[in-house]
Amino acid sequence: MNAISNAALSTPLLTPFLVERNKKHFIDGRWVGSASGECIDTFNPATGGLLATLARGRQEDVDRAVRVARQAFEGPWRRFTPGQRQRLIMRFAELFDKHFDELTLLESLDMGAPLHTRLRPGKAALVQTILYYAAQARNIQGETPHNSLPGQVTTMILKAPVGVVGAIIPWNGPLFAQMHVLGPVLATGCTAIIKPAEDASLTVLRTAELLVEAGLPPGVVNVVTGIGAEAGAALAAHPDVNRIAFTGSTGVGREIIKASAGNMKRLQLELGGKSPDIVFADADLDKAVPGVAMGVYGNSGQICFAGTRVFVQRSIQAEFLERMSAFGNTLKVGDPLALETDLGPLITQRQLDRVLGYVEQGKQEGAALVSGGRRLGGDLANGYFLEPTLFGNVSNQMTVAQEEIFGPVASVIPFDTADEALALANATPYGLASGVWSANVNTVMKMVHGIQAGTVWVNCYGMVDPAVGFGGYKESGYGWKGGAAQIDGYLYQKAAYINVTA
Ligand code: NAI
Ligand code: MG
DSSP: OHHHHHHTSSSSSSOOOOOOOOEEEEEEEEEOOOTTEEEEEEEETTTTTTTEEEEEHHHHHHHHHHHHHHHHHHTTTGGOOOHHHHHHHHHHOOOOOOOTHHHHHHHHHHHHHOOOIIIOOOOOHHHHHHHHHHHHHTOOOBBBBOOOSSSSSSEEEEEEEOOOOEEOOOOHHHHHHHHHHOOOOHHOOOOOEEETTTTTTHHHHHHHHHHHHTOOOOTSSHHHHOOOOIIHHHHHTTTTTTEEEEEEEEHHHHHHHHHGGGGGGGEEEEOOOOOOOEEOOOOOHHHHHHHHHHHGGGGGHHHHHHOOEEEEGGOOOHHHHHHHHHHHHHBBBOOSSTOOOOOOOOOOOHOOOOOOHHHHHHHTTTTTEEEOBBBGGGTEEETTOBEEEESSOOOOOHHHHOOOOOOOEEEEEEEEEEHHHEEEEEHHEEESOOOOOOSOHHHHHHHHHHHHOOOESSSOOOOOOTTBBOEEEEEEEOOBBSSHHHHHEEEEEEEEEEEEOO
C-alpha cells in the first residue's frame, strides 16, 4: 500500500466501519449479503488501491429491499406524527454532526474530494440542509377550496406520502447528494431504497446506519449496493416503487424514463449539464477569475453544474485567459487528505481516459490549449490526477463546448455583444445552470431573463440553498430538489368530497 493510504490508515478516525472491508447491503436495519454472494471491488482513486468490497445487488436483493420498504411504509412509521418525524431528523442531524470527521474521511478516501479544503468546510451547509428538512416535516398541509356544488358538500385536498422511493445517486458527492432524498423521504413519511454509485457507496452505507441509531424504524431507509445496469435498473423498473429520484448522466436518465413506464413511476431527474458562465468586460475580474475557475475546477470538474463553457467578452479575452491560467497554476493538485490540497483525483481510470480523450479532441478541433491537459506522475502516478486545463479560442460547435466532460477542463469562447452571448449560451441541449459576471444591472437582468437554465448565478457561482432549490431544464432533467416543490413531489393529492346529509 502506498503513502496516501498509509496516512489514512494511521488516522485516529479508524472506526469499526472503516476497518470492516467487506461491505454488505443495509436492509431492514441490518447488514445483509447479496443473494448471489457476489461482491464488487471499490477503489481509492488517489492511489488506485482496493478500499473495500461491496455486495453486488441484483433483482433478488432489490426485491427484498422493496418488500421491506413497503412493510415499513405500512408499519409503525405510518403513525409517526410530523412532530416525531421532525424530532427524528433533528437527532439525525446531531449524530451526523458528531460523526462528521469520520464521514468526510470516508468520502475523501472513496471518491477523492479534498478533505480539508472541500469536504470539512461543507459541514455547516450539510447540517443546515438536514435541519431544513426537519422544519419541512411540520409544514405539510392540504387545502379546503370552497366549491359551488349543490348541497352541503365539503371539499378537501389531502396530501399523502407517495410511498416507496428509489434513489439512484452518483459518485461525485454522495454525502451531500443523499440528503436531498433522505430529507424529503423522512419529512413526508415515505420509505426509501438508495442505490449509491458503485464507485462511491461507503458514506451512504454509514449514513443509513446512523439513521437507525437516531431512532428511525428499521426498513424505512435501505441501501442496496451494486452496478447501475443491475441493481439500478432493477430498482428503476420495480413495480412496487412509486417514485425514482435520479442524479447522473442524461443517457441513463432516458433509461430511467423508459423503465418507469411499467407502473407510471413519478420521477425526479437531475442530469448532465454544459453550463455557460458569462463574463462581461465590466466585471470585477478579481472576483470573476477565481469564481469562474472554481466553478469549473471545483471537485476536479466532477459537478453537474460546472460552468464549463466560459463566454468572455472579446476585449478582455487575452487578459482573462492569462489570469485564469495563472490562477489554475496556483491550485494544488494532490493527496486528498493533505491539508493544502485544492483538487483531488478523478474518480476512475475510465473517467480519466474519457477526460483526456476530450482534451485530445479539443486540440484536434483547433482549440488553443492555454494550460494543463496532462495527467500527473511521480508520487501521484497511481491515482487519477489531472492538471486544471484551460482552452482558449473555442467555438461553441466544438466537442469540448458541447459535451459534458466531467473533469477540470474549461473552454473559453469569445463573444462581442450581450445578444450574441445569450444566443450562444442557449445553443445547447442542456439547461442546468449558468453564471453571469457584470457590474451593469441592465446586462444582468437581460441575462437572468434570457438564459434557459434552472439556475442563474450573478457575480457568484455554485451557491445552493435548500429553501431555494435546484433543478434542470431541457435535457438536464425535471423535478425540483429543495423548496416546497420538492416536498410536493413526495406527496400525492387526494380530493375528498364529503356530503353531509344530516
Ligand atoms: P451514470 O449516470 O452511469 O451513473 C449514475 C448512477 O446511475 C450510478 O449510481 C449508477 O450505478 C446508476 N446507473 C447506471 N446505469 C443505470 C441504469 N441503466 N439504470 C439505473 N441506474 C443506473 O454515470 P457514470 O457512468 O458514473 O458517469 C458517466 C458520465 O455521466 C460522467 O462523465 C458525467 O458526464 C455524467 N454524470 C453526471 C452526474 C451529474 O451529477 N449530473 C453525476 C455522475 C455522472
Ligand atoms: Mg471509491
